[in-house]
Every structure is written in structure tokens, then in C-alpha cells.
Amino acid sequence: MTGKPFTLPDLGGDDSGELVTWLVEAGETVDDDQPVAEVETEKSVVEVPAPNAGTVTELLVEEGETVDVGAEILRIEADESAESESDDSEAEPADDSEAEPEPTDQPAEEVTVSDERVFAPPRVRRLARELGVDITTVDGSETSGRISEDDVRKAAESDREAEDETAGPKPFTPSGKSAVSKDGEAVSGAGITAKSESKSESGPKPFTPSGKSAVSKGGEAVGGAGLADEEEAARSAGAVTHAAHYDTAVVDELGELRAELEADAEAYGVRLTVLPFVIKAVVRTLAEQPTLNAAVDAEGEAVDSEEYHIGLAVATDDGLAVPVVRNADEKTILELTEEIAGLIDRAEAGELAPEETDGSTVTLTNLGAIGDEYATLPVDDSQTASLGLGTIEPRPVVADGEVLARETLPVSLSVDPSAVDATEAAAFVEQVVGYLESPNRLLLTSS
Amino acid sequence: MVDEDATETELLIIGAGPGGYVAAIRAAQHDLDVTLVEKNAFGGTCLNTGCIPSKAYITATDIAHEASSAELMGISANPEVDLPTMNEWKNGVVDQLTGGVEKLCKANGVRLIEGTARFVDEHTVAVDRSDKQDSKIAFDNAIVATGSRPIEIPGFAYSDDPVWSSTDALAATEIPDRLVVVGGGYIGMELSTVFAKLGTEVTVVEMLDDILPQYGSDVTKIIRSKAEELGIEFNFGEGASEWTETDDGIVVESETEDGEASAYEADKVLVAVGRAPVTDTLDLDNAGVEATDRGTIPTDDRMRTNVDHIHAVGDVAGDPMLAHAASKEGIVAAEVIAGEPAAMDVQAVPAAVFTDPEIATAGMTVEEATEAGFSPVVGEMPFRASGRALTTGHTDGFVKIVADEDSGFVLGGKIVGPEASELIAEVTLAIELGATLEDVASTVHTHPTLAEAVMEAAENAEGQAIHTLNR
Numbered sequence: 001m002t003g004k005p006f007t008l009p010d011l012g013g014d015d016s017g018e019l020v021t022w023l024v025e026a027g028e029t030v031d032d033d034q035p036v037a038e039v040e041t042e043k044s045v046v047e048v049p050a051p052n053a054g055t056v057t058e059l060l061v062e063e064g065e066t067v068d069v070g071a072e073i074l075r076i077e078a079d080e081s082a083e084s085e086s087d088d089s090e091a092e093p094a095d096d097s098e099a100e101p102e103p104t105d106q107p108a109e110e111v112t113v114s115d116e117r118v119f120a121p122p123r124v125r126r127l128a129r130e131l132g133v134d135i136t137t138v139d140g141s142e143t144s145g146r147i148s149e150d151d152v153r154k155a156a157e158s159d160r161e162a163e164d165e166t167a168g169p170k171p172f173t174p175s176g177k178s179a180v181s182k183d184g185e186a187v188s189g190a191g192i193t194a195k196s197e198s199k200s201e202s203g204p205k206p207f208t209p210s211g212k213s214a215v216s217k218g219g220e221a222v223g224g225a226g227l228a229d230e231e232e233a234a235r236s237a238g239a240v241t242h243a244a245h246y247d248t249a250v251v252d253e254l255g256e257l258r259a260e261l262e263a264d265a266e267a268y269g270v271r272l273t274v275l276p277f278v279i280k281a282v283v284r285t286l287a288e289q290p291t292l293n294a295a296v297d298a299e300g301e302a303v304d305s306e307e308y309h310i311g312l313a314v315a316t317d318d319g320l321a322v323p324v325v326r327n328a329d330e331k332t333i334l335e336l337t338e339e340i341a342g343l344i345d346r347a348e349a350g351e352l353a354p355e356e357t358d359g360s361t362v363t364l365t366n367l368g369a370i371g372d373e374y375a376t377l378p379v380d381d382s383q384t385a386s387l388g389l390g391t392i393e394p395r396p397v398v399a400d401g402e403v404l405a406r407e408t409l410p411v412s413l414s415v416d417p418s419a420v421d422a423t424e425a426a427a428f429v430e431q432v433v434g435y436l437e438s439p440n441r442l443l444l445t446s447s
Numbered sequence: 448m449v450d451e452d453a454t455e456t457e458l459l460i461i462g463a464g465p466g467g468y469v470a471a472i473r474a475a476q477h478d479l480d481v482t483l484v485e486k487n488a489f490g491g492t493c494l495n496t497g498c499i500p501s502k503a504y505i506t507a508t509d510i511a512h513e514a515s516s517a518e519l520m521g522i523s524a525n526p527e528v529d530l531p532t533m534n535e536w537k538n539g540v541v542d543q544l545t546g547g548v549e550k551l552c553k554a555n556g557v558r559l560i561e562g563t564a565r566f567v568d569e570h571t572v573a574v575d576r577s578d579k580q581d582s583k584i585a586f587d588n589a590i591v592a593t594g595s596r597p598i599e600i601p602g603f604a605y606s607d608d609p610v611w612s613s614t615d616a617l618a619a620t621e622i623p624d625r626l627v628v629v630g631g632g633y634i635g636m637e638l639s640t641v642f643a644k645l646g647t648e649v650t651v652v653e654m655l656d657d658i659l660p661q662y663g664s665d666v667t668k669i670i671r672s673k674a675e676e677l678g679i680e681f682n683f684g685e686g687a688s689e690w691t692e693t694d695d696g697i698v699v700e701s702e703t704e705d706g707e708a709s710a711y712e713a714d715k716v717l718v719a720v721g722r723a724p725v726t727d728t729l730d731l732d733n734a735g736v737e738a739t740d741r742g743t744i745p746t747d748d749r750m751r752t753n754v755d756h757i758h759a760v761g762d763v764a765g766d767p768m769l770a771h772a773a774s775k776e777g778i779v780a781a782e783v784i785a786g787e788p789a790a791m792d793v794q795a796v797p798a799a800v801f802t803d804p805e806i807a808t809a810g811m812t813v814e815e816a817t818e819a820g821f822s823p824v825v826g827e828m829p830f831r832a833s834g835r836a837l838t839t840g841h842t843d844g845f846v847k848i849v850a851d852e853d854s855g856f857v858l859g860g861k862i863v864g865p866e867a868s869e870l871i872a873e874v875t876l877a878i879e880l881g882a883t884l885e886d887v888a889s890t891v892h893t894h895p896t897l898a899e900a901v902m903e904a905a906e907n908a909e910g911q912a913i914h915t916l917n918r
């Protein structure tokens with residue numbers, strides 16, 4: 001007898017994850033629910049608990065391997081004493097059978113089947129039960145409101161976020177942001193997997209079937225197919241819950257301004273980057289267009305926020321972190337620069353305090369770090385907009401009938417179309433680009 | 448290897464019919480240690496004395512009847528029916544199936560025990576075993592799948608030779624000349640048809656004023672008219688009160704609500720007034736399991752009784768008393784016990800009646816759809832417009848499909864006609880998947896088949912059927 005196989009449980013929506021670290025080795029005895037491995041998904045690092053007390057007889061996966069949900073990862077021989085313990089009569093049926101792995105680390109709460117007619121295939125209805133979602137409360141995104149697997153996963157995610165709100169802040173955002181590292185270093189984990197998959201696709205496909213952020217190359221999605229119409233973009237995204245706008249800012253002036261101020265900043269001991277200027281441009285535009293700056297109120301409704309908390313998606317060795325620059329409107333360029341550097345350092349070291357990742361009203365993602373120019377990004381349920389920035393580099397720009405190489409910054413805005421209409425989104429992008437192209441205008445209004 | 452005398456089991460299942468044996472196999476597939484107790488015959492009512500033997504008889508008698516009524520096709524025949532041989536053949540079919548069930552259970556590692564189980568407490572049963580000493584079995588979880596038995600009515604004891612239950616009718620070795628059938632439900636109508644086709648003079652006595660009233664008059668008028676062609680005589684609004692023996696067989700007496708009496712001469716009387724759940728042998732009280740006055744055990748959507756670790760499936764858990772419902776419920780119970788996210792969440796449980804022609808339904812009727820807040824639209828395709836139906840010589844009946852006008856979602860279907868029991872599967876799938884009329888209508892159906900009628904009905908609902916006028 002070599003022990004019963006234990007399969008990778010549901011990771012909360014992702015189909016697979018990278019097994020980063022084994023926390024146990026063969027021959028080790030483990031307690032029920034003791035973490036046995038760390039698995040990194042697109043969203044976070046998850047500790048996988050042992051299915052039962054016993055002895056690990058064999059590890060079936062190498063560290064660093066990507067594992068599908070349901071694949072066997074180890075073998076475990078059940079502990080005799082653990083079996084007799086579970087004979088307690090009040091135990092849940094599932095606990096009585098030590099052969100059955102818990103479907104998730106936290107079993108979903110049981111959802112009662114409604115008498116109402118539900119328009120969703122059996123597998124989707126089963127998934128809803130598995131994720132603890134009452135399917136009668138899910139808005140179907142398919143024709144006439146038929147409910148898809150994606151809709152259920154999204155509902156589960158937003159339920160979980162709502163719970164997180166009440167349960168206190170978590171170090172990682174549960175929504176699927178695209179992972180990027182600030183210095184362009186290759187990011188390990190699901191973010192890159194999803195991206196390289198999308199590269200092999202022939203056509204534009206900003207979303208994977210599970211609705212996670214698979215990033216498509218700007219050249220294909222925008223230049224090629226031309227997703228000018230945001231409804232079209234949303235349709236190809238598989239669900240009409242995201243719409244995206246793309247534009248490019250010519251930022252020669254911004255580069256000059258940064259260079260000009262660099263020496264002065266150094267005198268304050270600060271290494272000046274372009275990012276604080278971008279944040280200023282965004283905050284200023286948000287003040288003019290509050291529908292894109294949202295916070296979630298007590299009832300779980302997104303309302304326009306009068307505070308400007310800018311989330312920065314940062315890839316770390318342990319997955320994605322989104323530290324938040326609070327009240328960005330009240331801070332100077334120098335203060336922002338220092339704060340960003342500190343947040344990113346702590347994020348990479350895994351030392352962010354929970355409150356440092358909580359409550360952002362809009363998220364910025366550095367697409368350039370993973371080699372992308374444009375991307376449709378998932379919009380966090382607590383927000384209405386998500387902004388992606390490409391790399392600043394010389395690109396051909398037509399000016400006065402001539403093609404010139406100019407420093408440009410690709411800007412992607414993804415919005416929740418139910419909260420932000422196309423005109424607002426387009427105006428927002430235009431205004432941000434305007435401030436980025438003429439950064440001196442920020443002096444007039446900036447605090 | 449399983450231990451034959453084990454006194455402990457993770458899952459105890461009482462009853463090896465289509466609810467119990469299916470649950471046992473599914474639970475074993477989930478690595479549960481399963482013990483299945485059966486007091487009589489593996490396969491339960493369905494395989495031994497219900498669906499399977501009755502369908503065997505229906506098919507056999509159809510062959511005889513068709514052969515003798517195909518002059519129009521140029522076939523003249525006067526088939527001779529040897530009932531004992533037919534019975535033997537039917538028993539062979541039953542044996543093959545029940546033997547298969549037993550083998551499947553064993554191959555899946557299910558421990559089989561012959562005997563009658565009764566609860567001692569909420570985690571123990573005692574099994575009265577015919578072959579061995581009584582034994583006690585401790586269980587973590589249990590599934591009660593004891594099924595149902597034919598209801599007996601006052602004045603008609605099945606122990607009396609001329610009084611048949613459906614079980615007796617399916618074991619008959621002699622064709623009665625005259626048969627009174629008490630009850631115009633699906634069992635009464637299926638068996639009336641079988642015996643009418645064997646040449647028996649059949650008289651149906653039904654308390655209500657129609658046969659199979661739940662299917663609606665558009666269905667029953669077709670069934671009644673065909674039955675009358677076969678010589679079946681209907682007497683509605685009458686309840687059978689008693690039978691008496693005469694020199695020349697028996698007389699069955701009946702009464703209307705107003706007290707008006709009638710008498711029907713016969714050789715046998717078949718009582719088919721419904722089935723009652725089997726709970727009296729279980730000592731449910733000892734386990735704290737509640738049952739209704741009717742004897743059914745109420746369950747929740749996970750097939751749990753009021754005692755969480757004891758489930759009930761199939762006829763004993765109440766309507767619909769259908770084998771396929773029992774199997775689905777058995778799968779749900781087994782998976783729930785194995786910790787899976789299963790639940791009885793089906794959108795439609797199809798039902799079929801193997802009369803001539805057959806009836807099959809799934810999902811909502813127009814009335815139910817309206818009540819549920821939909822704006823129903825109905826598409827219809829009569830079989831007389833189906834090429835395939837014409838070539839079978841059976842053109843009575845129709846396919847009706849009910850859908851929501853706004854969304855196009857298929858909500859229900861009602862089919863009367865040849866192979867209705869098979870055709871309903873497509874409608875049921877459409878309902879479960881949340882398919883629309885357009886989905887069904889756009890699916891290419893083989894020509895020439897009866898199944899095309901489902902597609903045509905969907906197209907008719909959309910106002911664009913090809914083979915009927917869309918009025």
C-alpha cells in the first residue's frame with residue numbers, strides 16, 4: 001500500500017497553478033488540514049491543505065511544475081487514529097470518507113436548489129453548488145440571460161471579495177489582475193502562462209474562457225483587428241462585462257520634464273521616475289470624471305469616491321500584489337516617488353501590511369514589463385476602471401505628414417460598461433493622454 | 448476482497464432497485480465501502496415485475512397485433528400466441544438484466560446481502576436473512592430505496608386467484624377471455640392494451656372521468672380512440688366495490704358516486720390503482736426518520752431525510768414514482784455522501800406511457816409555463832405530416848413543444864405517437880441545457896426519421912415550419 005492519491009483541489013477559479021514549494025516531504029506525518037504545498041495561481045499563492053491526517057508516502061510533482069486542478073500531486077496513507085476520530089457521529093458525510101479530498105480548502109456553503117426554472121446547463125449548475133453560488137442570483141451573460149460557467153465563476157469571485165471586505169483585508173487581491181514585475185524581469189507563475197497562451201492564438205482574444213486576464217498583443221487586438229467598438233471588444237472578450245479603450249500618448253515633453261527635474265529630485269535623495277507624473281495625470285482626470293473612480297459602500301454598491309487611492313499591480317516572487325498609494329491627489333511628485341519605491345520594495349519582499357493593499361479606487365498595471373503594449377484588463381468588482389501602461393519607447397508617429405520616431409506611451413483603459421459609458425471612457429483616455437502629452441498643464445490644478 | 452460478514456459499513460443501502468443499485472455503484476466508484484441489502488430480487492420492481500417485463504410484453508403483443516392488422520401493406524397473417532413461451536422469453540430478459548445488475552455491483556466492490564433490513568438505531572440496522580442468522584450492520588450513512596408495491600383496495604385481495612396485481616398480470620400463463628381492469632392510469636392502460644392485443648375483451652373501470660387525466664384531453668382522446676379500436680371498453684366515474692365468483696368466472700361490481708351500480712362479467716380482474724411506498728418493514732422510528740401519513744419519506748434537494756446521514760430515493764421518497772427518477776436520486780444521494788456538490792436540480796424529469804400510441808412528456812405544460820411567468824408559445828407537428836410516420840403505418844399523434852416567446856428557451860414538450868418515449872429525450876436535453884427553439888430547429892435531424900417532428904415543431908413555434916402551415 002503506497003497511500004491514496006491526493007489531487008490538486010479547486011484553487012478558486014483557476015484551472016491550474018504552479019507548485020512553488022513543497023512544505024512536506026515523503027515520509028513526513030501530517031495533520032488534517034496541515035498545509036502541504038504552496039501553489040501559485042494567476043491571482044495568489046494558495047496553501048494546499050492535507051486531505052486528512054496521515055503519512056505522506058510520495059510526492060508526485062516537482063517544485064516549479066504547473067499542475068492542473070484534479071491532477072494527483074501526492075500520495076498519503078491515512079492515519080488509523082484519524083479514521084477513528086472521524087467516526088464521531090455528527091461529522092459531515094464528506095468527513096466520513098477519508099478517500100475523498102476536500103473539493104476546496106474551504107468547502108463551499110451548501111446552496112439549496114430553487115424550484116425556479118434555471119437556464120444553465122447541468123455542469124454549470126453543479127459548478128455553482130461547488131463554489132457555493134446560488135445560481136438563481138447569477139446574471140447570465142449569454143443570449144436571453146443563459147448562465148455560463150464564466151458567469152458562475154465571476155459571481156463566486158465577487159461573493160468572495162464581498163466576504164473579504166467583511167473578513168478584513170487580504171494581502172493579495174482576489175481578482176485576476178495581470179501580473180507584471182516593475183523591472184521587466186520574467187514573472188514566474190500563471191500570469192505569464194496565460195499570456196504566452198494568448199500569443200499562440202491567431203486572433204484577438206483578450207480573455208481566456210475562464211475570464212482571467214490573458215493579455216493579447218496590442219498589434220493584433222488593436223492595430224490588426226481594430227477593436228474600436230467597445231461592444232465588439234467586449235463580445236470577443238466572452239462577456240459584456242468589460243470594455244476597453246486604447247490610445248497612445250506622445251510623451252517627449254514628459255521625458256524632458258522628468259530629465260529636467262531629475263537633478264533637483266536627487267538633491268532630495270529621490271530617484272525620479274515617470275510613474276508619479278502618470279499618477280498625477282490620472283488623478284487629475286479622475287477628479288474631472290468621478291464615475292471612473294469607484295469605491296464599494298457598505299451595501300456592496302460601487303459609488304463614486306472622493307478619495308483617490310491608486311492601486312499598483314506588482315508581480316512578486318510570491319505572485320501578484322497590489323499595493324495602494326493612498327490619497328494620491330494630496331501628495332507631491334516627490335512624496336509619490338518615494339512612496340511608490342517603498343511600496344514596490346516591500347511588495348517584492350512580501351512585507352506589505354494588509355492595509356497597504358486595501359481599498360484602491362482604480363488600478364494601474366505596467367503592461368510593458370511583460371512586453372505588452374495594450375491589454376484588456378479585468379476590472380475589479382469594487383472598481384469601475386483599470387488602466388494599463390505600455391513601455392515608453394520610440395515609435396513611429398505621423399506629424400505634419402511625416403513619419404517621425406517619438407517617445408510614446410501606450411495607454412489601455414478597461415471599464416465596467418455598466419458603470420461607465422463609452423463616451424465617458426473615451427473622454428477619460430483622451431484627457432489622460434492630454435495631460436501626459438502636456439504635463440505642465442498639471443501645474444495649474446495640481447495640489 | 449470484501450468481507451462477507453462485515454458488521455460495519457460506510458454506506459448501507461436498503462433496496463436494490465433502480466434507485467438503490469445505481470446509488471451503490473456510484474458510491475463504490477467514489478471509493479466508499481458499500482453494503483446493499485435486498486430482500487427479494489436484485490433490480491427491484493422495475494426489472495423484475497415492472498418496466499422491463501411489461502415492455503417485453505408490449506413489444507411481443509405489438510408484433511402479433513401488427514402482423515394481424517397489416518392487410519393494407521399486403522400482409523395477411525393470423526399469429527398464434529403461446530403465452531407460456533412468451534412468458535419464458537420475458538423471464539430470460541429479466542434474468543439477464545438482474546444478473547447483470549448483480550455482477551455490476553460485485554465488480555464495483557459492493558457487498559450484497561439478501562435479507563430484509565430494519566433500523567435498530569440511527570447508525571445500525573438488523574438484517575433478517577433467509578439463508579443465515581440475522582445480523583446487525585453498523586453504518587455511517589444509509590440510503591433507503593425500498594420502493595413501492597401495488598395498492599390493494601377493499602374487496603380485492605391479491606391473494607385471491609382471480610384478482611391480479613400488475614405483478615400477477617405480468618406472470619400470467621393463460622390469456623383470459625375477459626378482463627376487468629380497475630384503474631385507467633398508466634399501468635392499467637399499458638396492460639389493458641397488452642391483453643386487448645392478445646384477444647382479451649378488456650373493460651376498464653375508472654373512478655375519474657378520463658384515462659391518464661394528467662396528460663390533457665389532446666392526448667387522451669388519441670389514446671382512448673385507439674384503445675376503443677382495439678375493443679377496450681371504458682366505464683368512467685365508477686369505483687370497483689367487490690367481485691364475486693360465478694359459474695362462468697367472476698363478476699366485478701362497481702358504483703358511481705351517486706350509488707348507481709354496474710356489474711361486469713370477467714375471468715380476471717386486474718387492480719392497478721397506484722403504488723404505495725414500502726416503509727412498514729423499516730422501523731423508521733428507531734432511526735428517528737419521519738414519514739408522511741401516506742408512508743413516503745420526505746427528503747430535501749440532497750435526498751436527505753430529516754436525519755442528515757440517512758437518505759431516501761426512488762418511490763419511497765414520493766413522486767415522481769419513476770425508475771429513471773429513482774436512479775437520478777440514487778446518484779445524487781451517493782455523490783452527496785461522497786462529498787460531491789451534487790443535488791437534485793434537474794429541470795425536467797421526463798415521463799413516458801407505453802400505450803398505443805405512446806405518450807411522453809418533459810418539462811412544463813403551457814399552463815405551468817404561464818403560471819411560472821413565461822409567455823409560452825407552442826409549436827406543433829402532427830405525425831400525419833411526417834414521412835417516416837407514414838411509412839410505419841402509425842400517424843396518430845403529434846409533437847408539441849412549449850417555449851418562452853421572448854427568450855426562445857424550450858420549456859417543455861408533449862409527444863403522442865410512435866416512439867414518443869424515445870423522442871422525448873431530445874426535448875429533455877434541450878430543457879436541461881437551456882437550449883432555444885432556434886437551437887433545436889437549427890440542428891440537422893436525420894431524414895427520414897420521427898425525430899424530424901421535434902425539429903419541425905420547434906420551427907412551427909418560430910412560425911417557419913416547412914412541412915406544416917404555420918397558422
